[in-house]
Amino acid sequence: MHRVGRRRFLTVGGLSLGACLVPLAARLSSLARARDFGELVPDPDGLFDLPAGFSYTVLQEASGTMTDGYRVPGLPDGMGCFLGSDGNWVLMRNHEVPVLGFLFGAYGLGEAPPEAFTENAFGGVTRVVVDPKTHTLVSSNLVLTGTSRNCAGGVSPWGWLSCEEAGDESDHGYVFVCDIEATSVQSPVQVVGYGRFHHEAAAVDPATHVCYLTEDRGDGCLYRFVPLDPCAPFVGRLQALRVVGQDNAVTADWATGDTVSIDWVDIDEPNPADDTVRAEAAGKGAALFRRGEGIWFHDGQVWFSSTSGGPADSGQIFRLTDGKGGGMLELVTQSDDANILDFPDNITIAPWGQLFMCEDGDGDNFIRVLTDDGEVRPFGLNRGSDSELAGACFSPDGTVLFVNIQRDGLTLAITGPFPAAPAVPGDVPDCDGGADTGDTGAADTSGGGEGEGGTTGSGAGEGASDTGPSAGSTGGLVDSGSGGSEASAGAADEGDEGCGCQASGTGDVAVAAISVALLAAGRPRER
16 A cells, blocks of 8 residues: 655755654644545445445436436536535535537537526536435535536535636636525626636635635646635635745655645736636746646645646645745655556545545546555445546535546445544634625626736735735626626526426437547546
C-alpha cells in the first residue's frame, strides 16, 4: 500500500521551510479517526463490492421518470447532500451531459423548457429527496438544465454549486447556484465572478465565504474567489495560487510531503470570450496542476486532487492551509502505482474527518480512503462495469455514503458501521440573513471590471481587504440565463416553471448519432 511519506520542505528563495517539520501523526491530526475498513467482500449480485458489514441499495437509475415528469438524466457526476427544511435529506446531483447529448438528458431534442440556459445543451442538476429513516427515495426533480458537462461542484451556504467543465464551449464554463428546495426547473443563476474556464469543483469556507475552485486542464490552476464582504459573497476578486519564490511551479513533479509557502495573483479578466483564464494566471507565475478535480473544505483546510499528477501520472492529493498573511500547500499523498490509486477524481471528507476518493481510471474503479497512518486503502469496487465512480458524499449525520456509477446511470446509498460523526459547531458570518442567495447584493454586478494587474493577495476572508474594493473587483450573479440562453431571455411565468412535460426522446437521427459518438469518445485523458 502507498503510505504518506515523510514531509519534505522545499527551499525557495534561499529560505528553508524545514523548521516547520512536524511528525506524520500531527500532520494527519484532522484524519485521526480515519480507519481501514478491511478487505472487500465480493457482491453476489456482481454490482458493487464493499467491506464486511456494509451494503448498498440502488436509489435511482437513469431513464426512469422523476416526480416532475422529466426523465432521470444519465451520466450522474458530482453530488452534495443537504438537510432539507422538512427534515429530509436532499441530494443535489450533477449530470455530465454534453451539448447535443440529448439521449442522456431529461427531455428530447427541441423540448427544452423556457428556463434552460441554452437550448441544445442537456447537462444540469437534479434534486433527489431521501427519507433519512428508511434511506429510500421520496421524490426527484429537475432543477438546472441547458448547461454543459456539469462535472463536480460543491456544497455552500447558498445551496449547490454546479460546475461546467466546458470553458472552450461558447456560452459555457460557469458555476451555477442551485436552490436545494426547488421543486421545479429554475432559471439559471451563474456566478460570473467565479470565472469562465474548465471548472471541475468548488469548496466554500463557511466562515469567510471564500470559494476555492479547481480546473480540469493538464496545465490548470487552483483558484479562489475572495468576497469583498462575506455578506455579499459573489462580489469580489478571482485569484490563482502561486508558490512563493517559484513562478509556474510544476506540482506534478513534487515528492510526497513537499510543502511550500503560497500567495495569490489576481485574475484581471475572469470572464473572457475564450478559455484564457489559466493563461493569464500562468503569465503571473501561478502554479500548474495536472488536471485539478475534486475539492473539499474541512476543519479549516482545503483538500483537492490532481487526477493525473505524480510519478505514475495516476494522481495526487494536496492540502492547502490558507489565511491572512499567506498560506501553505502540501502534497499529502500521490500514486506511484495505478493499482493502488488510479485517477482520483471526486473527493469528500466524512463527518469524522476521513478522506474518500472516487477513481476515474482505465480499468477497475474503486472508492479509496486515506487511513490515519497514511495508507491508501480500498473501500468499494465497481464490480459491474469499468465506469468511473463519482459524487461521493455523506448524509448530514454521516450514516449513509452516496455515490454514482456514472456510465451505468446509477446512484447508490451505502450503509454500514461507519464511525460516529462528531457534532462540530462552525463559525459563520453574521449577515443578518443576508447570506441567502437572494440577498447577495449582486443584482447589478454581472460583469467584471478591468483588474489592476499583478496584485497579490493573501488570506481568506479577512484577507480580502488586502486587495481592497478596487475597480478590479468582479463577480455577481446573472439570473434567467442571461449569460447565453438561446431558449429564453428570462424566467417563465410562475405557472409554467417545471412544466412537467414528459420526455419523449425523439430527435433527428443524425444528431442522435453525433450524441452517441460524443459520449462514446468520452473526455480526453491527459496523462
